[in-house]
Each structure stands twice: as C-alpha cells, then as structure tokens.
Amino acid sequence: MLDTRSTSAALSTESKKGLTTKSTILQAALNIASKSGLDGITIGHLADLVGMSKSGVFAHFGSREELQIEVIRKYYQYFADSVFAPALTKPKGLPRLRQMIDSWLKIGVGENTSSCFFIAGAAEFDDRPGIVRDELVHSVEDWRSALLRAINESIAEGHLKKTVVPQEMLFHLYSIVLGAHHDSRFLQNPKSLALANKLIKNIFLNHQAITK
Amino acid sequence: MLDTRSTSAALSTESKKGLTTKSTILQAALNIASKSGLDGITIGHLADLVGMSKSGVFAHFGSREELQIEVIRKYYQYFADSVFAPALTKPKGLPRLRQMIDSWLKIGVGENTSSCFFIAGAAEFDDRPGIVRDELVHSVEDWRSALLRAINESIAEGHLKKTVVPQEMLFHLYSIVLGAHHDSRFLQNPKSLALANKLIKNIFLNHQAITK
Numbered sequence: 001m002l003d004t005r006s007t008s009a010a011l012s013t014e015s016k017k018g019l020t021t022k023s024t025i026l027q028a029a030l031n032i033a034s035k036s037g038l039d040g041i042t043i044g045h046l047a048d049l050v051g052m053s054k055s056g057v058f059a060h061f062g063s064r065e066e067l068q069i070e071v072i073r074k075y076y077q078y079f080a081d082s083v084f085a086p087a088l089t090k091p092k093g094l095p096r097l098r099q100m101i102d103s104w105l106k107i108g109v110g111e112n113t114s115s116c117f118f119i120a121g122a123a124e125f126d127d128r129p130g131i132v133r134d135e136l137v138h139s140v141e142d143w144r145s146a147l148l149r150a151i152n153e154s155i156a157e158g159h160l161k162k163t164v165v166p167q168e169m170l171f172h173l174y175s176i177v178l179g180a181h182h183d184s185r186f187l188q189n190p191k192s193l194a195l196a197n198k199l200i201k202n203i204f205l206n207h208q209a210i211t212k
Numbered sequence: 213m214l215d216t217r218s219t220s221a222a223l224s225t226e227s228k229k230g231l232t233t234k235s236t237i238l239q240a241a242l243n244i245a246s247k248s249g250l251d252g253i254t255i256g257h258l259a260d261l262v263g264m265s266k267s268g269v270f271a272h273f274g275s276r277e278e279l280q281i282e283v284i285r286k287y288y289q290y291f292a293d294s295v296f297a298p299a300l301t302k303p304k305g306l307p308r309l310r311q312m313i314d315s316w317l318k319i320g321v322g323e324n325t326s327s328c329f330f331i332a333g334a335a336e337f338d339d340r341p342g343i344v345r346d347e348l349v350h351s352v353e354d355w356r357s358a359l360l361r362a363i364n365e366s367i368a369e370g371h372l373k374k375t376v377v378p379q380e381m382l383f384h385l386y387s388i389v390l391g392a393h394h395d396s397r398f399l400q401n402p403k404s405l406a407l408a409n410k411l412i413k414n415i416f417l418n419h420q421a422i423t424k
Binding site for chain 1: 246247248249251326327331332334335336337338339340348349352353379380383384386387388390391392394395397398399403404407408410411
C-alpha cells in the first residue's frame with residue numbers, strides 16, 4: 001500500500017513544484033490531524049496555514065475526503081519508516097515481533113508523541129462508512145497482518161509455543177497497546193507505558209517455547 | 213456525578229415544559245453523538261431534528277460545549293443504569309466485578325450497540341484540552357474507580373490472590389475491553405467479543421485465590 005506515486009526520475013520543473021506544494025499541504029494537514037483528528041482538517045484552515053487560496057488547495061486534492069485519504073497514506077509511509085523498517089533489521093521471530101511492538105509504543109505513547117493515527121482514526125471513523133474509513137481499515141489490516149506474520153514466524157522459529165493461537169495473541173497484544181495509548185494520551189497517566197511493557201513481557205514469557 | 217438537577221417535586225408547568233424540551237434536545241444530541249462523536253453535534257442539525265430555531269436550542273444550553281457536557285452527563289446516567297446498577301445486585305467481589313465487565317461489553321460491543329462514549333470520547337478528545345475533555349475524564353475516572361474498588365473487594369473477599377496488583381489488573385481488563393470495542397466496531401470482526409471473554413476469563417483464572 002506504500003504510495004510510490006510521488007517519486008519519479010523524469011519530472012518536469014513544473015511537476016516538481018506542484019509536488020512540493022502538495023507535499024507542504026499534506027504535511028500541514030497531517031499536523032492538524034495529529035491534534036484534532038482527520039475531521040479537524042478544514043480546507044479553509046489549511047489554506048491559511050500554507051498561504052494559499054481555498055481553490056488552490058482544492059486544485060491539488062479533488063475533495064476533502066481525498067485529502068484525508070492522502071493524509072492516511074502519508075502517515076502509513078511514516079509508520080512504515082518508523083515501525084516496519086527497524087523491525088526488519090532484527091532476526092525473524094520473537095526479536096522482530098518485540099521490536100515492532102516497541103517501536104509502535106515509542107511513536108504513539110508517552111511525552112513528545114502524537115496520537116497513533118491507526119488508533120485515533122479507528123475510533124474517529126468506526127461507525128462512519130465511506131472511503132476514508134475504508135482506507136483506514138486497509139492500513140490497519142496491513143499492520144495487523146504484519147504482526148500476525150511475526151507471531152507465526154515466532155512459532156515457526158521455535159521462540160513461541162506451538163499451542164499459541166496467533167489471532168488470540170494478536171488481539172491480546174493489540175489490546176495492550178490500545179490501553180497504553182488510552183491511558184497515556186487521555187488519562188495522562190505516566191505509568192501506562194511501564195504497565196504495558198510489563199504485561200507484554202508476561203504474555204511472551206507465558207507463551208515462550210522451552211528451549212533445551 | 214449523577215445529574216439530579218432534572219428532578220424536582222415542585223416544578224411549575226412552564227418549567228416542566230422547558231425540561232421536556234431540553235430532554236428532547238439532549239436525546240437527539242445523544243443520538244447524533246453515538247454515530248458521529250461529540251463533535252458531530254452541530255446546533256443547526258440539532259435544531260432541524262427537533263423542529264426548533266437555532267436560538268431556541270441555544271436558550272437551553274449556553275454554548276455548544278455546555279451541550280456536549282450535558283450529553284456526556286446523560287450518557288453517564290445511562291451507563292449507571294445499564295452497567296453500575298445491575299452489578300450492585302451481585303455479591304461483592306468477583307461476581308460483581310465480572311458483572312461490571314459483562315454489562316460494559318454488552319452495551320458497547322457487537323451488533324445493535326452504539327459506541328461506548330467513555331471509549332469513543334476518550335479517543336476524540338485525548339489531545340484537546342478544555343471543559344468537554346475534563347468532563348469526559350471525570351466520568352471515565354469515576355468508572356475506573358468503581359472497577360478498582362471491585363478488584364480490591366475481590367481480593368478482600370478472598371476471590372483473587374493477595375498478590376494481585378489492582379492497578380495492573382485494571383489496566384489489563386480495560387485494555388481488553390478497548391480491544392473488543394476496536395475490533396468489533398472498526399474492524400467489524402464478529403469474533404472479538406468471544407476473544408475478549410476468553411482472555412478476561414483467563415485473567416481471573418490466573419489470579420484466582422485457591423480455595424480449600
């Protein structure tokens with residue numbers, strides 16, 4: 001699902017300028033959405049922020065929904081760089097799975113972080129059908145598939161017991177991250193990250209295969 | 213925090229009519245917010261729904277934020293009736309704690325339910341300071357205190373081990389409910405309720421005191 005449309009070796013100067021502007025608008029939209037959710041993005045506010053007319057902003061994105069979708073894609077790219085990529089440098093199995101959860105908690109929980117879009121967006125759009133929700137579900141399912149793959153690899157590598165039910169472990173781990181996100185961002189409880197890490201450690205310990 | 217201001221034995225006919233109208237507006241606002249979040253409430257839409265002018269709606273609530281706060285209080289009352297009250301009919305300790313979690317899952321997860329405001333509102337307002345957020349935090353903390361009390365009583369009654377750390381168990385149980393809410397509403401996964409119930413059962417089993 002990574003958006004590769006913004007890279008091309010043979011762009012005209014005009015196209016390059018267009019892409020730079022589009023990229024500036026998208027970054028501003030991402031900043032707004034990090035604070036106020038995807039619905040916090042209004043074309044008027046965005047136009048003010050980047051010093052353009054409303055119609056200028058519309059020229060880059062056909063509609064507000066298309067802009068919201070591009071913001072989700074931009075976040076996905078950021079998520080891929082910050083969470084997927086570092087995990088791939090770790091050995092297959094439990095070390096990789098641990099790294100995925102660690103990086104995820106690092107970008108979305110605690111001080112000097114922004115809400116994780118996959119979590120905040122899920123709550124914002126859960127009861128609202130449409131193309132924005134579909135894009136969000138698509139991104140979240142991508143991320144969940146990667147986690148599930150890492151759980152399956154951990155079993156295959158002999159790091160986790162063969163009795164582990166991957167979907168159950170996925171649900172359990174995902175729930176703990178949701179809890180940490182909730183308690184840290186909404187309740188501003190500074191202990192939530194430590195609590196989450198302790199529970200995650202226990203989940204892995206309880207399901208670790210016994211090595212000879 | 214229960215709102216008792218709407219009951220009085222000695223109301224004039226005019227006051228009674230005013231309260232009925234206010235109650236109608238609030239119910240309509242609650243219905244909107246159940247679908248589109250607290251920010252989905254607009255005075256214009258609300259005025260259309262109840263067949264009043266915008267200024268008529270404003271006459272009952274000083275501002276949109278005050279209206280949102282009253283919606284949270286109305287939801288709290290509903291939550292108290294649907295979740296707190298049935299739990300109080302159960303014996304102190306684990307039976308009561310179990311009932312609290314069961315009823316909570318029942319109103320917020322699965323088909324024919326609406327998002328739980330305590331969960332949806334937390335995500336909507338987590339990064340937005342103000343009086344609406346404060347009211348939400350207050351309600352959620354009330355609910356968490358009740359859960360924590362029930363965990364402590366379960367230990368005191370000898371239903372749960374003395375080694376249980378109540379705050380950890382609260383975090384764990386709350387996370388599972390967040391997970392079920394997320395998977396059921398956003399991913400529309402029909403298995404999430406069963407997964408959540410299995411994990412909750414295991415959490416209690418793992419921490420149950422051994423009875424002679």
